[in-house]
Amino acid sequence: MYAIVDLETTGGQPTQDRITEIAIYVxxxxxxxxxxxxxxxxxxxxPPFITQLTGITNDMVRDAPKFHEVARRVVxxxxGCVFVAHxxxxxxxxxxxxxxxxxxxxxxxxxxxxRLSRSLMPGLPSYSLGKLCQxxxxxxxxxxxxxxxxHATALLFGRLLKITQESEELPHGQDTSHTLARVDALAPAGKKPSARRVAAVQQAIKTALLPPLITPEKVASLPQATGVYYFHNEAGDVIYVGKSINIYKRIQQHFAVDVKSRKSLEFKNSIADITWExxxxxxVALLYESHLIKLLKPAYNRAQRRSVFPAGIYLRTDEQGYKRLAYGRADARNAEVPIIALGNQFKAQGFLYHKVAKYNLCQKLCGLYKTPGACFDYQVHRCQGACLGLEPPESYNQRVDxxxxxxxxEHETxxxxxxxxxxxxxxxxxxxNGYxxxxxxxxxxxxxxxxxxxxEVIQPYNDNKDTQQIIRQYLRTKRKGERVKVFG
Known part of the structure; x- marks a missing residue:
């Protein structure tokens, strides 16, 4: 038995949107x-744009049952049914x-x-429900x-089941005999035609978690080894880059998670091929992934896409011998090399505020408090008076260090x-030298x-905030088979 289900919702994210209409055909x-x-x-x-799409208004659902009132009926x-949907x-x-x-x-x-339509009726111009039915x-x-x-999905499903039993001529003269041959191959020899249906449906259930354009054979070919992987769309463009110590298991996890938004569903349905290195x-996988994301800027990678870091934290020493941390621009016009490069001056300022608070540094000496006198932290007893010359440079500089x-x-080289x-x-x-x-x-x-x-044996890559963070975090835990060789 099969339960063909369709929902209308207030939006595309199950975590925050809700169901406005449900239909089930057994x-x-x-x-x-x-x-x-x-x-x-x-x-x-x-939302108004949902009403425009579905025609379902707030007035229409005001007196409708809540989900908990129909939950038992749904169960x-x-x-005992297979849950079927487009x-x-x-x-x-x-x-x-x-x-x-x-x-x-x-x-x-x-x-x-x-997925079942793509398998049994390959070559159609579109597999969206409306265009497929047309x-x-x-x-x-x-x-x-x-x-x-x-109801349309139920009729489509019935048509797909029929294709597994007999050759039928589709509109526009499409022949499905090649599809039947593939379905026959799934069924044990000597079985009646109904075995084709069983085999085809079982295969569809088995592969239900996969993107429609990805075959089980492709997934089976993935290596259980460390590296980076690429998801490509039908045009061959890279739409996502990831890394894992076990590429096969990580990609299986990608496909197994529940959809959290229409964007994540769009992403999954866009995956037409998988390659890897x-x-x-x-x-190396972490560093290479970061480089590739900045280089390729894949549509579905949100983190680490920034390739230019125009701000940074700098170190200077004033005439009184105080070491001063400061934030500022990090570009060709600034010949100084920052201690760390950051995405913008706002982030650099926030980063410096955090260090000032953690290490009891002076806001004034760090350029965060403009005043001819004492900084604000001195007034609330969080600064030890370096801004007034009351704390000697030696003790203040120790905290800067x-x-x-x-x-x-930990080591420069x-x-x-x-x-x-x-x-x-x-x-x-x-x-x-820290880079x-x-x-x-x-x-x-x-x-x-x-x-x-x-x-002489390395391929040069850019240093930036992300690579610095990757390496620092990675070095905190020892990995089997790795060692660190220090110079100087």
Missing amino acids: HDGEKIVDEFSSLLNPGQAI EMTE NVRFDYSFLKKEFADLGYNYSRKTLCTV SIGIPLENRHRAAGDA LTGSEL EAIDSIRY FVVIGPGRSELEKTIVLVE YRGFGYVDETFSARRIQDFR
């Missing part, structure tokens, strides 16, 4: 045997969230008619209403030597004593 594999539909009071306002109708993760995620809010763990096997002659009334969309070392040490690496992409290879990550210089691969027999030897 299908026995031959025909629709039961149905249910109802408007629901979401307990929150329906009973879908009990873009199933969206509807399923919303229902799971509604039930979770009631303290109930709603769990069903799922099947996506987008392509194959399925009537679709009351578009963007739960009952209309669910092995790195051996997790540190502690603040700098918290920003910089060092090399991290880690595992390579094979047992015959090692990775090299070079930090020189990340790049990474490279060397033969396991490689031996070097001079820093120059390491410079």
